[in-house]
Amino acid sequence: MKSVEPKVFLVGETKINSKGLQAYLDYLGVPNWETDAPSDSEKIVEVMGRLCYRSFEPGLNPNVTKVRQGNKPYIEHIIEVGHGSVLEHAYLNFIFADVSRVVTHELVRHRAGTAISQESLRFVRLETLSMYIPTHIRENEEGMEIFVRTVEEMERLQKELSSLFELDKHPFELKKQITSGLRRIAPMGVATTMGWSCNLRTLRHVIEQRTDPSAEEEIRLLFSNVFSIVRNHFPNVFGDYETEMVNGIAWVKTKHKKV
Numbered sequence: 001m002k003s004v005e006p007k008v009f010l011v012g013e014t015k016i017n018s019k020g021l022q023a024y025l026d027y028l029g030v031p032n033w034e035t036d037a038p039s040d041s042e043k044i045v046e047v048m049g050r051l052c053y054r055s056f057e058p059g060l061n062p063n064v065t066k067v068r069q070g071n072k073p074y075i076e077h078i079i080e081v082g083h084g085s086v087l088e089h090a091y092l093n094f095i096f097a098d099v100s101r102v103v104t105h106e107l108v109r110h111r112a113g114t115a116i117s118q119e120s121l122r123f124v125r126l127e128t129l130s131m132y133i134p135t136h137i138r139e140n141e142e143g144m145e146i147f148v149r150t151v152e153e154m155e156r157l158q159k160e161l162s163s164l165f166e167l168d169k170h171p172f173e174l175k176k177q178i179t180s181g182l183r184r185i186a187p188m189g190v191a192t193t194m195g196w197s198c199n200l201r202t203l204r205h206v207i208e209q210r211t212d213p214s215a216e217e218e219i220r221l222l223f224s225n226v227f228s229i230v231r232n233h234f235p236n237v238f239g240d241y242e243t244e245m246v247n248g249i250a251w252v253k254t255k256h257k258k259v
């Protein structure tokens with residue numbers, strides 16, 4: 001058995017097509033508009049928000065005599081007034097590695113604004129079982145001994161069944177059927193991989209829900225790690241959050257919940 005912790009990789013994010021954006025600004029009559037957005041994701045949020053009132057500069061819409069300058073104040077205002085739908089325009093792509101099926105099963109409950117690809121345990125043969133060991137078990141010597149012994153026995157059974165069914169000798173289709181059969185006795189805590197993409201509005205909501213002290217330990221750890229990445233990468237979208245350590249994991253909270 002291998003003891004692991006969830007790992008987060010931010011592998012993709014929205015990119016501005018500068019030529020296309022410039023063509024739109026020319027069309028609108030504000031060819032010199034620019035912003036200090038720290039990322040393309042925050043820039044697209046600002047553009048999509050400003051187009052609603054044509055608030056790129058004062059007077060462009062005669063009803064608008066003052067505009068907020070700068071990406072930070074602009075996004076802060078959007079979050080304050082709960083105009084969260086503009087955050088949906090920016091999309092991020094994560095890979096979560098060494099996360100249990102406990103975590104992935106909870107995460108798929110978030111349907112709005114997500115895309116999911118999950119490592120197939122029908123195709124991928126289980127040999128060494130990797131697992132996150134929750135604190136209560138890790139800190140109890142006897143509990144730990146039972147936990148490790150059980151997982152090691154499960155590993156042994158996987159190998160015994162693989163060899164009983166002579167998995168290596170079969171064509172791929174049959175291997176797949178047998179592998180799928182064997183995963184039925186794999187534990188729910190087995191670490192696996194998930195590709196998870198979401199828009200920025202969804203990400204705010206999921207971070208709030210899943211780092212809350214009432215959430216499950218491993219998913220709290222996963223989303224506190226997600227938060228440490230996105231707070232630095234998208235400082236204006238996550239600038240209103242505060243953290244408080246609860247049981248060694250950051251609880252990420254804001255007064256502007258679920259915008």
Ligand SMILES: Cc1cc2nc3c(=O)[nH]c(=O)nc-3n(C[C@H](O)[C@H](O)[C@H](O)COP(=O)(O)OP(=O)(O)OC[C@H]3O[C@@H](n4cnc5c(N)ncnc54)[C@H](O)[C@@H]3O)c2cc1C
Binds near residue numbers: 110111112205215
């Ligand atoms: C601490 C904790 C404990 C939990 N325990 C359980 C449990 O015991 N059993 C269980 O089954 N689940 C449990 N859940 C899962 C929970 O019920 C939700 O399914 C999960 O948190 C997804 O969040 P969401 O409903 O906000 O949906 P998301 O898909 O994240 O959607 C975001 C928001 O979009 C809106 N939305 C999304 N879909 C719809 C829709 N179809 N219609 C209208 N509005 C929509 C809602 O406003 C929603 O809040 C738990 C979650 C947490 C955080």
